Amino acid sequence: xxxxxxxxxxxxxxxxxxxxxxxxxxxxxxxxxxxxxxxxxxxxxxxxxxxxxxxxxxxxxxxxxxxxxxxxxxxxxxxxxxxxxxxxxxxxxxxxxxxxxxxxxxxxxxxxxxxxxxxxxxxxxxxxxxxxxxxxxxxxxxxxxxxxxxxxxxxxxxxxxxxxxxxxxxxxxxxxxxxxxxxxxxxxxxxxxxxxxxxxxxxxxxxxxxxxxxxxxxxxxxxxxxxxxxxxxxxxxxxxxxxxxxxxxxxxxxxxxxxxxxxxxxxxxxxxxxxxxxxxxxxxxxxxxxxxxxxxxxxxxxxxxxxxxxxxxxxxxxxxxxxxxxxxxxxxxxxxxxxxxxxxxxxxxxxxxxxxxxxxxxxxxxxxxxxxxxxxxxxxxxxxxxxxxxxxxxxxxxxxxxxxxxxxxxxxxxxxxxxxxxxxxxxxxxx
Numbered sequence: 220x221x222x223x224x225x226x227x228x229x230x231x232x233x234x235x236x237x238x239x240x241x242x243x244x245x246x247x248x249x250x251x252x253x254x255x256x257x258x259x260x261x262x263x264x265x266x267x268x269x270x271x272x273x274x275x276x277x278x279x280x281x282x283x284x285x286x287x288x289x290x291x292x293x294x295x296x297x298x299x300x301x302x303x304x305x306x307x308x309x310x311x312x313x314x315x316x317x318x319x320x321x322x323x324x325x326x327x328x329x330x331x332x333x334x335x336x337x338x339x340x341x342x343x344x345x346x347x348x349x350x351x352x353x354x355x356x357x358x359x360x361x362x363x364x365x366x367x368x369x370x371x372x373x374x375x376x377x378x379x380x381x382x383x384x385x386x387x388x389x390x391x392x393x394x395x396x397x398x399x400x401x402x403x404x405x406x407x408x409x410x411x412x413x414x415x416x417x418x419x420x421x422x423x424x425x426x427x428x429x430x431x432x433x434x435x436x437x438x439x440x441x442x443x444x445x446x447x448x449x450x451x452x453x454x455x456x457x458x459x460x461x462x463x464x465x466x467x468x469x470x471x472x473x474x475x476x477x478x479x480x481x482x483x484x485x486x487x488x489x490x491x492x493x494x495x496x497x498x499x500x501x502x503x504x505x506x507x508x509x510x511x512x513x514x515x516x517x518x519x520x521x522x523x524x525x526x527x528x529x530x531x532x533x534x535x536x537x538x539x540x541x542x543x544x545x546x547x548x549x550x551x552x553x554x555x556x557x558x559x560x561x562x563x564x565x566x567x568x569x570x571x572x573x574x575x576x577x578x579x580x581x582x583x584x585x586x587x588x589x590x591x592x593x594x595x596x597x598x599x600x601x602x603x604x605x606x607x608x609x610x611x612x613x614x615x616x617x618x619x620x621x622x623x624x625x626x627x628x629x630x631x632x633x634x635x636x637x638x639x640x641x642x643x644x645x646x647x648x649x650x
Contacts (some may be wrong), residue, residue: 220252222297222327223290225263226334229343231375232264238351245355252294254386259298261381262291265352266343269298269378270305271457274316275339283332285323292326294344297335305553321598349593352377360384362398372397372404372534372592375456396430396534399445399477400629404593406481406524408601409581414567417600424586428561430584433573434601435555436496437485438503439541440520443476444470453503462506464513466520475548483555492577523555526590539586559586579603608633613643 228248232241245264247599252333268365299325307316324332337343353371357364362384363378370380371394383391411417421429439454439465441563460467466484486502487496493499494516504515525545526533534542546554558569570581580603588598610631618627626644635642 220256220294221290222292222294222331226330230436240485241351242354245352249359255339256294257385258378258382259294262378265377267300269343270301271603272302273301276309280336286329286332288328290328356384356596357379362389366392373397385490391430397447397527399479400443400450401442402421402456405454406591407595408599409595410648411600411602413603416564417602418581420597420600421583428559431558431566431569432582432584434579434582435483435485436493436497436579437483439480442470444622447572462509465518469520472549479527480522481524483521484520486516487519493631521555522549534590537587574604613641
């Protein structure tokens, strides 16, 4: 398949707001792809290269060769060149990377160059979000959507799911499952304006008990322990094991041979209150001199869910069962503070205590629900304090890097009652 065909399909997807039409275009493109192209094509339709890291930065793509006049690049060509780019390292890597960039973009037309730049930086904005892609995979392969969604829970790659569906059908999809050491898509929470609404949404209905978890303002982590080996992944399924030795040590100390845990890691002050999120984010984002960073900004892990324990998958078990297993294997000091209640006033009191302690709010969870990996449903509902301000735009800057050519850094302000003029309160990238 030529890259130009995929670029054209991406434009058709972006041009319509109809989910049905988007799904149909995705299905058409996947059917047209050869078996060994399906994984790559599906990844591009999802808006990301198959390689999670390409080694390309904005500076490396600031100056591109003149575009080709006619399309000639195939999808396989692009994947091969990105694969080669992802492996460039060591002495002479800058020159080698520049040569590969020149080869790739020099063979691309103008439209293809724009597509590739956006693809590399996962900024396609074509409207084919993951749920549309999964629907398209099911339609192209003639398999139930539920089977596709189930398989997608167990891999960060929708392309891998597409390849299995189109080459092996429902039987191949059934082969996907939780494998310790391989990340699972995290379950996500919906939002509610207040505790009472969240309890009703999560299934309490005024009579049933719910689980009320403290919502920590940290970095979501998924921890896989297999014997003495521990791997740590972020919410986006990037591996950060080497950056978080505290988490690795805590996991190794657990009385379990194999475990997959969901949790949060954050930096705390000596009094136990959370430090600013930026400090936690900076620590987890950097792999430079980890031990020095650890001394300067130590991190603490807290766990709130257990997906696998010593050969037993718990994804389909209800939350009460998972909680019982969690407290058996994780010491109290590493558990997210929580409350089980059917009383709104008790849940509200816990929410108030949580916010007073400097944390974000609560997540109210159905005790009857399984772990719906990769989905945002009504079984988990988050509640945070709501603050609103009426602000005006005072100034706008031109963006740089991936926002080059766009208006960015929107300066927002409010009336200063002391002067009658405007005071800038902050900036945002988009309104």
